[in-house]
């Protein structure tokens with residue numbers, strides 16, 4: 001079996017049926033995605049709009065594309081016509097821009113609210129208090145083209161499992177706190193990457209985003 005197909009089936013086998021696996025293909029060429037597609041995988045995550053559009057153009061239209069990286073408002077229009085989910089919604093301005101661009105395309109776009117729990121200040125995402133105030137203002141009630149499906153978060157980059165577990169538990173707590181505002185459609189807790197996805201699942205993740213364990217190390221110099 002090809003290496004990518006082999007990695008996919010090993011990771012899939014380690015996950016409960018109910019957990020969605022996002023294959024994070026950023027920086028990897030379209031041929032690598034094609035291999036995963038041929039092995040039956042359909043859900044891919046990218047972190048740059050330009051790269052995402054280029055891959056969308058050349059790859060099968062059955063692919064479900066998720067935007068997982070920081071997104072500038074002026075780039076939303078490029079991905080709005082086809083993106084399935086935007087996981088990195090970290091500001092009111094971004095949510096409102098997605099509403100506007102989705103309406104222009106006559107689409108409803110699923111989003112996740114990205115919450116900042118990691119120790120690194122550099123990582124993006126809402127602070128819970130700030131997000132709760134925004135949600136309390138009922139702003140999403142006037143966004144018919146945006147469907148809030150849950151939250152996304154990234155744990156602190158560390159080998160200390162107890163720190164990672166604390167971050168994931170905090171994300172789970174945020175998820176449960178926000179769920180009553182949105183109801184049953186708020187069903188997605190996206191957390192866990194190559195080095196910590198099993199721990200994330202233990203902590204209640206429903207969606208893991210795995211890149212290097214499927215496609216190998218990323219080579220940013222190739223871009």
Ligand SMILES: *Cc1c(COP(=O)(O)O)cnc(C)c1O
Pocket residue numbers: 024026047068069154192193194195209210211212213
């Ligand atoms: C790159 C990326 C991933 C995947 O990271 P790996 O360590 O390669 O599995 C997951 N989530 C986000 C937001 C990313 O940017």
